[in-house]
Every structure is written in C-alpha cells, then in structure tokens.
Amino acid sequence: MFQILIVDDEYIEREGIKRLIHKYKLPLSVLEAENGEEALEMLASHPVDIVLTDIKMPFMDGLTLCERARAQFPELKLIIFSAYGEFEYAQRAIHYQISSYLLKPIDVSDFQRAFHEVIALCHKDQEQEKEELFLELLHTAQASSTLSRKLDLIGINFSQMSVQLILIDYGSSVFDVEHDLLPEKLQSAISVPFDYMNLNGSQSLVCMRWDHTVRKEELESIGGMLKASIADAYNETFMLVISRLVNTGDELVPEFKLMENVLDYKFFFHESTVFYTDESQxxxxxxxxxxxxxxxxxxxxxxxxxxxxxxxxxxxxxxxxxxxxxxxxxxxxxxxxxxxxxxxxxxxxxxxxxxxxxxxxxxxxxxxxxxxxxxxxxxxxxxxTDVHNPEFNKKVIKDIRKLIEDNYTSDISLQWIAEKVFLTQTYVSYLFKREVGQTFVKYITTIRMHKAAALLRETHLTIADISQQVGYMNTSYFCKTFKQYHGQSPAKFREGTN
Structure with missing residues (x-):
C-alpha cells in the first residue's frame, strides 16, 4: 500500500479523485491538502509516495509546490492535473520531473493509465530499497534493535520462517549486456516465495523463504533444477553456492561470508558446479x-x-x-x-x-x-617462480591498471586480463585484491562509475550513450549500478550538478 497526497482547493475535485481510487481498487491510502503550503507541512510529517496536485491554488500554487517538494523529497512521484487552458502553463513543470499530467475533466482511461504507471514506479523503487537494505544486512553486522527493524522492512520474520541464500556466480558479465532472463526461469525451479537481486554484472543472489523444515532431497532437487534453469538462460559456466537454513538475523552475515569464501575455489572447476555450505548436502x-x-x-x-x-x-x-x-x-x-x-x-x-x-x-x-x-x-x-618477486608483482598490477584504464569501455573480464599478463585467473584475483585492496569487479566498477559521473557533469550525452561509453550495454543495469554507487540515479546526479 502506497500513500498519495491529493492537493486541490476544491473539495469536490478531491472527492472525485478519491472515488476513482476506491472504484478501481488502487493500492493507495489518501491524504488531503487544500493548497501548496498545507501540502508541504503534510509532506514533512507523513510518509508520502505520490503527490497529485492542481496548478492554480491560493497561498502556494501547484508548480511552486512541485519545485519545493522535488528539492526536499527527490524520490517523490508527482502528478499534475489541470484545466485545458492551463496545460501550456503546466509545461514549465517538466523541470521538476513530473511523472504524469491529467487534464480536467479527468478521462477515466487516462486516469487509470497514469496511476498504473506511477504505482509501477513506486513498486520498482520499493523493491530496489528492499534490495539495498538486504545487501546491507548481508555485509554489515547490526545492533539487535536495528537488525529487527530492518528485517521487518524487507518482510523477513524469523519467528515465522527461515531463509536460505543461493549465490550465483557466472564466468563473465551477463546482466549488463542483455535482459536478465533468470527470474522467469527461477519461477519453475523454486516452489517457495523468493527474492532475486543482482549483486554486480556477474553475480546474483536468491533468498528463499521457508515456512517448514527443508528435507535434504527437496534441497538437492532445487539445486539440480536451478542448475538446469540457469544453463537454459545463459550460455555460461557458473557456480552455485547454496547456504544452510538461516534461522536468525545474526546468522546472515557469517553465512554469506562463508558463501563468498566458497567462491574462492571457483577457478578450479571448469564446468558448472553446485556447492552447499552445509557439508551434509x-x-x-x-x-x-x-x-x-x-x-x-x-x-x-x-x-x-x-x-x-x-x-x-x-x-x-x-x-x-x-x-x-x-x-x-x-x-x-x-x-x-x-x-x-x-x-x-x-x-x-x-x-x-x-x-x-x-x-x-x-x-x-x-x-x-x-x-x-x-x-x-x-x-x-x-x-x-617469479610471482614471489615483489617487483614482478608491482609490474603486474601496473599492467593490469593500464589494461583496465584503456579498455573499461568494453566487456573486459578477469579471464581476459589474466591472459594479457600471462598469469592464471586464480593468482591475478588473489594478487589484485592483496595489492589494490579490493576485488577486480569492484575496482572496474569504481573506474566506470567515476567516468560516468564525469560525463554526466561535463557533457550533454544521453544516459544511454554514457552507459555504453563506460562499458554497459544494458542502460537499466547501468542506472541501477550508478544509484547503488553514488546514492542517486544518473538523472538526479546530473540535475544536481547543473
């Protein structure tokens, strides 16, 4: 359920919108305000997802409200509805990233279209927030009260369920070059509710929610079906790591760390493999x-x-x-x-x-x-071997940095880098993390995100063009990665630099 604030100085207009929301069973709870000043006060004291505002109102008009609301609440979804004669006037609002326009009198089909689009955007934001929160829980130990609150926000109640994690690691970047086909494939392999998220261009995570004790045969069946589903979705060698059942929030960080440790061995297997952190599986x-x-x-x-x-x-x-x-x-x-x-x-x-x-x-x-x-x-x-020589290692790292700097616009992989410096992937991965202090994937992501930020500040290139110039063929994946790194979308980042 999302919350909408309807702003109009005419009572009958507000009631009309409320009736339509009720009639079409939209997942919205309603707040009301008679003008822009009252609306800003409401926004400051209530969590609001969508603002639907008239333009001409006393004290503060709708455009001023949009300007101030956008500055204070960047994620807010804004809809303007106005009389036909005011519509040109409303074009000024494009600067405030208005989600939709509705003309008075409201056409029902336009109303439904606009609200379904905005609610879909809200759902997308909600899922991304849940994903970011969950990833934070996996990597950072939390105080008990904070942990409990965050678990509630992402819908995990350990008194009613256990969770099980599946870490999927691919041989190369797959998510930034094409549509992610895997979620649809997972539906047929997993019979319980689950969340799915991309960690980076070559890794994804599944969180299954169990309300009963899992039998060994059931889990091994899922492992086999997942292996087949992923092989069907991507023509890539991959590694699956399936966790034990996690029954408390405190178990999340150590269990995920154990799963990541298992990935250290992926270079020893040249075929798709399934591993379990529970050695009895x-x-x-x-x-x-x-x-x-x-x-x-x-x-x-x-x-x-x-x-x-x-x-x-x-x-x-x-x-x-x-x-x-x-x-x-x-x-x-x-x-x-x-x-x-x-x-x-x-x-x-x-x-x-x-x-x-x-x-x-x-x-x-x-x-x-x-x-x-x-x-x-x-x-x-x-x-x-030469790899024990510190000077040799320094030269290797220097060469790798140069290769990344010269080729970050392409789909470069650890395997490609290793071949260029005539070493194994295993040693390059180990050496790079030891000498640079971060993994190869994180390093190249950092390079790309800094380059993207510079292009957003200094050029008028479209976001799609910038995405390709920094090595991402999939623009939506680029936008998601950019927001995870910089804390805001490319569009909002560019707006803040103007």
Whole structure:
C-alpha cells in the first residue's frame, strides 16, 4: 500500500479523485491538502509516495509546490492535473520531473493509465530499497534493535520462517549486456516465495523463504533444477553456492561470508558446479569433483602457479574431510601421486629421499597429519617462480591498471586480463585484491562509475550513450549500478550538478 497526497482547493475535485481510487481498487491510502503550503507541512510529517496536485491554488500554487517538494523529497512521484487552458502553463513543470499530467475533466482511461504507471514506479523503487537494505544486512553486522527493524522492512520474520541464500556466480558479465532472463526461469525451479537481486554484472543472489523444515532431497532437487534453469538462460559456466537454513538475523552475515569464501575455489572447476555450505548436502556431487580437482592441481603445478596449487590443496582436503566417501588408502595414494609430481617439478632426483616421503604419507594417522605432510612437500617449490618477486608483482598490477584504464569501455573480464599478463585467473584475483585492496569487479566498477559521473557533469550525452561509453550495454543495469554507487540515479546526479 502506497500513500498519495491529493492537493486541490476544491473539495469536490478531491472527492472525485478519491472515488476513482476506491472504484478501481488502487493500492493507495489518501491524504488531503487544500493548497501548496498545507501540502508541504503534510509532506514533512507523513510518509508520502505520490503527490497529485492542481496548478492554480491560493497561498502556494501547484508548480511552486512541485519545485519545493522535488528539492526536499527527490524520490517523490508527482502528478499534475489541470484545466485545458492551463496545460501550456503546466509545461514549465517538466523541470521538476513530473511523472504524469491529467487534464480536467479527468478521462477515466487516462486516469487509470497514469496511476498504473506511477504505482509501477513506486513498486520498482520499493523493491530496489528492499534490495539495498538486504545487501546491507548481508555485509554489515547490526545492533539487535536495528537488525529487527530492518528485517521487518524487507518482510523477513524469523519467528515465522527461515531463509536460505543461493549465490550465483557466472564466468563473465551477463546482466549488463542483455535482459536478465533468470527470474522467469527461477519461477519453475523454486516452489517457495523468493527474492532475486543482482549483486554486480556477474553475480546474483536468491533468498528463499521457508515456512517448514527443508528435507535434504527437496534441497538437492532445487539445486539440480536451478542448475538446469540457469544453463537454459545463459550460455555460461557458473557456480552455485547454496547456504544452510538461516534461522536468525545474526546468522546472515557469517553465512554469506562463508558463501563468498566458497567462491574462492571457483577457478578450479571448469564446468558448472553446485556447492552447499552445509557439508551434509550434495556429497555425491562433491565427491565426484575429486578427480577433476586432482587434474587441476597438476595443471597449476605444470604452469608453476604455486598460489593456485596451495588453494587447490586446501580445497582438496576440505572436500575429502566433508565427503566421508573415500578410503584412507585411496586418499594416501592420491597424495603420493601429488607429492611425486611436486618432487619432479622441484627438480629433485634422490629416490631414497622420496621413498621416505611416501612412507611418511602412508604412515599418517589423521587427515590433518596428511595435510601437514603435503604442505611440507609444497615447501620444495618456495622461490621457484617469479610471482614471489615483489617487483614482478608491482609490474603486474601496473599492467593490469593500464589494461583496465584503456579498455573499461568494453566487456573486459578477469579471464581476459589474466591472459594479457600471462598469469592464471586464480593468482591475478588473489594478487589484485592483496595489492589494490579490493576485488577486480569492484575496482572496474569504481573506474566506470567515476567516468560516468564525469560525463554526466561535463557533457550533454544521453544516459544511454554514457552507459555504453563506460562499458554497459544494458542502460537499466547501468542506472541501477550508478544509484547503488553514488546514492542517486544518473538523472538526479546530473540535475544536481547543473
């Protein structure tokens, strides 16, 4: 339900509008004012979404009201209704971003059209506000009272439901180049109420709302259907991370952080994969990734990507620990094969020394002990690659910054950058975040948003043209990203600089 303020000095006109609102069952509660001064007082003391105002009124006319209301309440939706002879006069109001004009006497079809359009805008704003609020809750711990209030605003009541998050990560930017097809596909895969939001050009988030205990089979079925739906919507490799059930607001931040940590391993899998933060879920699929993971470990060893290799070893032991589906002999055999590859890559030739390592591996009495032994063997590689050289790393970061600065107008990806600097995606991602202090995606978004702001201030290009000039083919996605970054839409930003 939204709130509308009807401003007209004639009682009969206000009553007529109210009757139409009631007749067509519009989701509006009504406030009234007789002139602009009274309307401004009402706006200051009541939450109002829409103002419908006449032009000619005593004390303060409708145009002055629109000017002052727009300055104080930028998100307000404004509708002017006026007599035919006043309509040219009303054209001045275009500067105040009027949502619609209605002529007196009001034509019913025009009335319905105007109000359906404005209410749709209100719904869109409401959803965006909910989305921004929810993303804030995921990234920032809140005081108990603040947390409870914000959860109420986005419609989550943990006394009546649990929520479950699904983080979707794609191989490249998909949302800024085409219409987002996924929400329609999700409808067929998810049988419970859910919210859907884009985090950036290559990631989206689903929040499912459960009013009953979720069975393991039910969740795994959803995971499989989601995988099929996303594959149908986009011709991209992707990774799904499905959270545990979240039963309290305090669990949101740590659970989402855990989901993001799982994404650190995405570069080790070259096919679309589903992971669960609850290790009791989806173990069959996790177990089946072990041979693929071993192949990837050998590849990182071959290209001398020690960072990627160490990350892969961490994931290997985490997966083994979680699956419980492999015998100790099998795990020790795989570790022996890996140790042999490391030994050969490090240029070691002492057969007796390697035999001692094998005996130690097979003598390990716990997974932790086995992991420690493999990490010891990995120490043979220390200093074997250029990436340990600080000067080399500085040059890489300098080259990456230059590549981004020269190509931010195009759809550049981490994979493209990695190929240009002759390193793996894994290491580029790690190094960039360590040296620059933010992820590659956040950095390029910052560059694009600063360039867009400069173009809005200094040129008369259309917003659609600016969107393309900073690398976004989808103008609506650009506008959404701009508002998230700068706190206001491109149009309002430009208006504020004039």
């Amino acid at each position: 989806g173990q069959e699929e996790i177990a089946s990734t072990i041979p693929k993971l071993m192949e990837t470990l050998y590849w990182h060893l071959q290209v001398k990507d020690e960072f990627g290799l160490r990350q892969g070893v961490e994931l290997f032991f985490k997966t083994i620990d979680g699956s419980g589906q492999h015998s100790a002999i099998y795990v020790k055999y795989m570790c022996t094969e890996l140790a042999k590859k490391i030994w050969e890559t490090a240029g070691k030739t002492d057969v007796h020394a390697f035999k001692s390592i094998v005996e130690t591996i097979f003598g390990c009495k716990s997974l932790a002990e086995l992991k420690g032994q493999i990490q010891t063997v990995l120490g043979l590689l220390d200093g074997d």
